[in-house]
Amino acid sequence: MRLAFAGTPEFARVALDRLLDAGFDLALVLSQPDRPSGRGMKLQPSPVKALALERGLSVLQPQGLRLDGRFSQDAAAARAALQAARIDAVVVAAYGLILPDWLLELPPLGCLNIHASLLPRWRGAAPIHRAIEAGDTATGVTIMQMDSGLDTGDMLLAESEPIAASDSTASLHDRLAALGGRMIVEALGVAARGGLVRTPQPRQGVSYAHKIGKAEAPIDWTQPAAVIERRLRAFDPFPGASFGLDGETVKLWRALPNGGSGAPGTVLEADERLVVACGDAALTLQQLQRPGGRRVSAYEFMAARPALRPGLRLAAERGIGH
Known part of the structure; x- marks a missing residue:
């Protein structure tokens, strides 16, 4: 199975590392453009980009992916590269850019997202933070078949993780990142055998994890x-x-x-x-x-x-x- 990977922060880096260790063929990695960081505010690569370069992978950093948007040239270049790579699926984890229809429909197996909650609870940008803030006693990871909605796609795998009374976002993040890495390897293995079952998300229990500011x-x-x-x-x-x-x-x-x-x-x-x-x-x-x-x-x-x-x-x- 030939993959592309789209992700940016540490949560995504853990998943990419697991995929590489499991022997998957990573044709291309997409990550957000470098951002200024540290006391000197120098441009720094994302954790995903840093790992990809360390492992000798090709990296693209488009500003946007909409072909009719402000960064249409970036989007066109990304589409050409992905088409040339002949990928079977895209794995997405905390990428930070909206995936347009052309990308969702490009690979035969579509785009599989590693989401840090038990959907449909805590769709959106900050599921780990909001679960702790709300006093939830458990959360988890859902591997989701992406569609054009905000975390509304069919569920492929889900596994729960308890939230301890002492958990911070940092400690829970690390456990969920490891869980997500293990689960995406499992999901792709099942997908290769044609055994993944898509389950629509329940209509009840939807909540949104708005971005932390x-x-x-x-x-x-x-x-x-x-x-x-x-x-x-x-x-x-x-x-x-x-x-x-x-x-x-x-x-x-x-x-x-x-x-x-x-x-x-x-x-x-x-x-x-x-x-x-x-x-x-x-x-x-x-x-x-x-x-x-x-x-x-x-x-x-x-x-x-x-x-x-x-x-x-x-x-x-x-x-x-x-």
Whole structure:
């Protein structure tokens, strides 16, 4: 079976690595264009591109894939390359570009997507984040036959994965990436024997995982403690959850709900523990980070902030506590 692969971040790199180790013939890899990153904001290749080049694969980085769109020249070049490669299927994982009809219809076996949820729950861009934020106790991976809708295609394989009470997006991501890599190898093996069964997604239970943005980072202390705690884990490593203190934006990475009470955002304890009141109950803050600093324990954070005291009100972001 001759494949093309379309993906960009680490989640996709894991799948590409598994396909290569399993001996599949990767004719071509598509990945997003290089982006500026790091302190120097130098252009950096995506994890998928880096692995593809390391393994000697051909890489295309079109700005777009619509033949009638702004980047029609890129799209035409990509189509010509894919046609010349005579591929049987395209494997897609967190690619980041919409696949137009010409690409969905090009390979005989179509385009198979590795999606990090149990569809139809959490269609869309951020299924791992939203599952943790919502308090789901389980998620999983679905191998899907892509169509022109947003994650609406028929399901080929699905496998669940529990969400632990301590899971962050980072930890759950790594388990789902490994699961997705194993499942796509299995799905292609079954497809080669003509044994894949397509199952339409249920009409009930549809939800959408909207893209995560930096605007969601500021902590709303009027929310229940359990809701804030889930958002801390959901937004780790990006975009983080933050509040304002002494004119700085402090990131809060870990906290545990407790039974305290008070005006939302008020520091209730700042000695052996750092406790802040929420909309209901309170949070014991455990891991924080100042701008440019490293993640530290609440004890280390308080030692460097002697003005942090009970009664102080924490701002939403970049404000001055009072």
